[in-house]
Amino acid sequence: MKQSIILGCSHAAGSELSDSLEYCVSNSYPSILSDRLGYQPINYAIPGGSNDAMFRIFETKFDKLTEDNIVIACWTGYTRTEIWNEDNKTWLSIAPGGTSSKSKMHIKYAHDWITFHGEDQAGRLNKMKNILALNSLAQSKQIKVYNIDSFWPVYEFNWPSNVIWPVPTNFWDWCNENNHSRTENGHFSLSAHAKFADYIFNNIGP
Numbered sequence: 001m002k003q004s005i006i007l008g009c010s011h012a013a014g015s016e017l018s019d020s021l022e023y024c025v026s027n028s029y030p031s032i033l034s035d036r037l038g039y040q041p042i043n044y045a046i047p048g049g050s051n052d053a054m055f056r057i058f059e060t061k062f063d064k065l066t067e068d069n070i071v072i073a074c075w076t077g078y079t080r081t082e083i084w085n086e087d088n089k090t091w092l093s094i095a096p097g098g099t100s101s102k103s104k105m106h107i108k109y110a111h112d113w114i115t116f117h118g119e120d121q122a123g124r125l126n127k128m129k130n131i132l133a134l135n136s137l138a139q140s141k142q143i144k145v146y147n148i149d150s151f152w153p154v155y156e157f158n159w160p161s162n163v164i165w166p167v168p169t170n171f172w173d174w175c176n177e178n179n180h181s182r183t184e185n186g187h188f189s190l191s192a193h194a195k196f197a198d199y200i201f202n203n204i205g206p
Contacts, residue, residue, distance in 0.1 A: 008074030078123030
């Protein structure tokens with residue numbers, strides 16, 4: 001079966017849909033969309049993940065991808081990034097509200113990143129860089145990318161023709177505008193995921 005590569009943050013991972021991680025990732029809006037498009041979803045979304053992480057993960061999978069794959073890239077907020085932890089050889093997510101490390105160095109890096117890459121030009125440009133880089137790399141293998149914003153879209157920019165946005169809104173705003181309730185941690189229900197997936201599917205052309 002043809003496969004879709006899903007990238008994103010907690011919204012793309014279906015966080016809080018269930019206590020079961022497998023249920024969450026299988027019922028997130030990009031996974032539901034993938035099923036409707038006839039692709040097996042391979043969900044690499046990371047709760048607290050960043051646009052930097054999305055491009056990094058895509059790049060690590062790139063050599064094995066072919067034009068039979070698609071990518072569903074669920075872009076996230078400006079203020080997020082990640083940092084390599086040499087001690088345990090892992091990437092640590094950095095997002096408002098804290099980091100995944102107690103290291104003073106990582107906490108200092110997170111503080112500086114969020115301070116200087118917030119709702120400003122630097123954070124916006126970093127998101128644009130990742131979107132343009134991923135889509136350009138995918139285009140080199142004729143891999144179709146569906147770009148969707150989970151939240152915090154880049155406004156007032158004319159994207160090149162190879163960057164496909166099936167819908168003009170983002171998951172967060174769409175859910176709020178359609179009166180879907182939020183959890184305490186800001187996530188949405190299965191109904192919201194299913195209906196947003198339908199909305200995207202119905203707006204994807206031939």
